[in-house]
Amino acid sequence: ALASGYHNQPEMTQEKFKPSFLDETQTLFRTGDLGKQTAPGIIEFMGRKDNQVKVNGYRIDPGEIEYQLTRYASIERAIVFPIQVNNQTQLSAYCQTDKTLEIAEIREFLAKFLPVYMIPSYFIFLKQFPLTRHGKLDLYSLRELRETGKYLVNSNYVAPRNHLESNLVSIWEKILSKHPIGIFDNFFEIGGHSLLLSRVVTQVHKELNVFVKLADFFKVPTVAGLATLISQTQYNYQEPISAIPPQKSYPM
Secondary structure, X not given: OOOOOOOOOHHHHHHHEEEOOOOOOOEEEOOOEEEEEEEOOEXXXXXXXXXXXXXXXXXXXXXXXXXXXXXXXXXXXXXXXXXXXXXXXXXXXXXXXXXXXOHHHHHHHHOOOOOHHHOOOEEEEEOOOOXXXXXXXXXXXXXXXXXXXXXXXXXXXXXXXXXXXXXHHHHHHHXXXXXXXXXXXXXXXXXXXXXXXXXXXXHHHHHHOOOOOHHHHHHOOOHHHHHHHHHOHHHOOOOOOOXXXXXXXXXX
């Protein structure tokens, strides 16, 4: 599945796409992976020669995201790291700014230039990046600040309106490890992917005795849409008679 080059970037194409040393009619691509030959026919993977990372099967260069972030008004500098949350790799963006920014607006801006899987799940805003005593960027301290970050939340947060939506939100928050999740938040825009989706489907079946098809979930990737789908007679779901549980309130 190798492309023939980078679109409208001949210099980068010349740098990364090289004639094969085995067959000059074929093309090899410089992946940036670093390896060493330990025995004839055996190559041991050592890591990367650049900063590219893999997130949910996608190869990503954090520098591309950092560049787009710095194009956003009031963001002076940006660093993007891959982080591990519940054994899942997600992207965390650290932005240097002295303004109060809306995450939803930043996401909307990034979506104009980047695919969904390259939009960070966490945002940390700092007036000044931490420095070492030698004046260099303190990457270790930046990583430690993740707990203070805000995830990609829809600023128009809407709380669950009934028992079913409340249960679905609870399942999503547990699996995605994010709070709060509104009923109109898109599963795939707040860090969800196909592997986590399988866990959601399994948990919905276990807790609500309802089996939702994966294909249906892709059509309605919000709690509100999923609740409407489940409420249809084909899923045989009955809303409990008990009162709707008190809703959690979150500072916005």
